[in-house]
Amino acid sequence: RDLICIQSMDGMLMLFEQESYAFGRFLPGFLLPGPLTYSSRTDSFITVSSCQQVESYKYQVLAFATDADERQETEQQKLSSGKRLAVDWVLNIGEQALDICVVSFNQAVSSVFVLGERNFFCLKDNGQIRFMKKLDYSPSCFIPYCSVKEGTINTLVGNHGKILNIYQDVTLKWATQLPHIPVSVKVANLQDLKGVIVTLSDNGHLQCSYLGTDPSLFQAPKVDSREINYEEFDAEMKELQKIIKEATQTQDILPKSEKHRDLTVTAEVSPHLDAESQAIDSEIKAAAVPSVTVKITIQSRVTAQKPNLAVCVQAPLAVTCDQFIFHDLEPDSSETVVLSVFLKGNCSPSELEGNCVVSYNTPTELNPEGILKVAQCNFRLPLRLVxxxxxxxxxxxxxxxxxxxxxxxxxxxxxxxxxxxxxxxxxxxxxxxxxxxxxxxx
Known part of the structure; x- marks a missing residue:
């Protein structure tokens, strides 16, 4: 049959046999509930009290102790109705516990693991410390599991830094990064995959991870031995060195002079304001917001693919159009655009300088799709515009x-x-x- 033990917020242990309520017992000196587990080896319930002590209560003592329903009776009536609840053993760990777990493996002795706020402890069945490990981080969860080494136990400890640490007793064997802070961790076997680490985050994110890699069963076939043709090797080496030399020439890396640029862009600002203002959606409450015409010319000496012109001015200045896309430019060809600049916001700009940037691609023998290049120029607007x-x-x-x-x-x-x-x-x-x-x- 199934036996169920439930700990309430007021320190009462309620035991059920299947769906039937068996009895309830109040833990002595109880203030706040702590982690609770059952040890089948000693038939005991182990918990951590608010006094920062690990306490063990045998099931037999709980069964023959005073009934929790008679707690309001006098002390004399309690002594006459049953035995007082006595603890089997107590260990003071000096800190609050986050979790407690009892493990028993064939190659290791039965142990009680307690995860504290700054340490985790491994205890014997009688409450004596087998070993303890001081942690230099804030843990969030842990789980002991079977080790491949005789007489040792592995432990997974997650922390609030999204790190999962793997210990063999007190020795750190591995540490790995997780995408979230784990609040619970388990080790599972999923179909043919053993040792899967299942973690759960505080927002319900479930992740199955796997430490290590599967061995590759592929073996490269043996290469047929053949005689080396040194003449072919020399010819191939010379060809590769030629390609490397052409690709690393300084004239293609360092900026060229203005006279020999592949593409040049110039901007000409009209000396007069526009006779008819070209301002659009200006915030200035004036009869007529002045504007000035800027003529931009792009001159290409080579084939320029996908040329794109962007015009930038300092806010609150604005332009009638700030993006222009052209067709591919042939060698010794040019494109000209005309736009107007005006004051859009109701304040003065920090500077009257504008900028034109043209991005384009130039194809080469090694890269037919083209190499991205940029050309730019600056222009200055008249003060009477603002x-x-x-x-x-x-x-x-x-x-x-x-x-x-x-x-x-x-x-x-x-x-x-x-x-x-x-x-x-x-x-x-x-x-x-x-x-x-x-x-x-x-």
Whole structure:
């Protein structure tokens, strides 16, 4: 028949025979439940109490002790109704236990394994320590299993660092990485595969792992002996050295000068703003957001496969189109695109420089699909694209005054070509004691 023992949260051991309730016993000095196991060799229940002690209670003592239903009776009534519950043996391990397991193998003596928070212990049936191992990590689960060496026991110990350690008694034999933190581990035999390690994670992920490899039964056939033709070997070696030399030439690795590039890209910014603004979805609440035209030309000296042009500007600047894909370019051919740049956000950009990048492939004899290459160029946008001249005002919210003991440099010299009409600030430039910036951000 099947006997079942259940430990409750209040420290009561309830024993059932099949579906029938047999009896219940309260453990003495109980505070919190701990791991519980049964040893068939000594017919005892072994648990770890909240006092950090391993305690063993024989089934016979539990059966003849005072019934748990009479716990509320007086001490005199308890003594008259039955024997007091006495522990068989106690071992203080000085830490809380995570799990407890009783193992018995043919080649090893019966042992009680206890996994603590910083150590795991191997005990004899009478509670004496056979050996203990101090752990330098936080364990999460363990399982002892049969060892191939006589008189030893192997133990799998998982930790919170996703590592599974394999010990032979106290000697670390192997460590392996797991994809999750194991909360339970077992060793199983699945069909013809022995020694499968089954682990379960805290989120329900089940994994079957296998340590070691199966031997390969394939044997390479013997190579027929033949005479070596040194002339063919020399010719093949010369051909390989030629290929290596061509592939490692410095002229293909180091950047080429601008005059001899396979593909060049140039950008030309129009000196005038667009007569009709090309701004799209701008956040600026102005009557007309100015835009400027940029003309980009791609000139190829060789065959360029899959050329792709990308135009980048500093936010909040934007372009009407930032990606262009062309057909393959033949040698000495060119492509030209025109786009407009405008201020999209309601703030000033950190810089007025844009960048054009062209990626393409050039086929070679050794690589017909082509080698990926990149060509790029920079262009600078006019200041009047984001700023406009304004009349000087002493009541302005923001004003910058620079005092100097030398004649100031003309704004036209410092910012050439930034404004189309600089007549507004012409009078201020002649004042030697100060220069006032009269630019208004759009």
């Amino acid at each position: 700023c406009s001249p304004a009349q000087p005002s002493k009541a302005a919210n923001h004003k910058l005054t620079i005092d100097t003991n030398k004649p100031p440099v003309s704004f036209l010299t410092v910012f050439p070509g930034r404004f189309l009409n600089m007549s507004v600030i012409g009078d201020v430039l002649g004042t030697p004691t100060g220069v006032v910036c009269l630019c208004q951000v759009m």
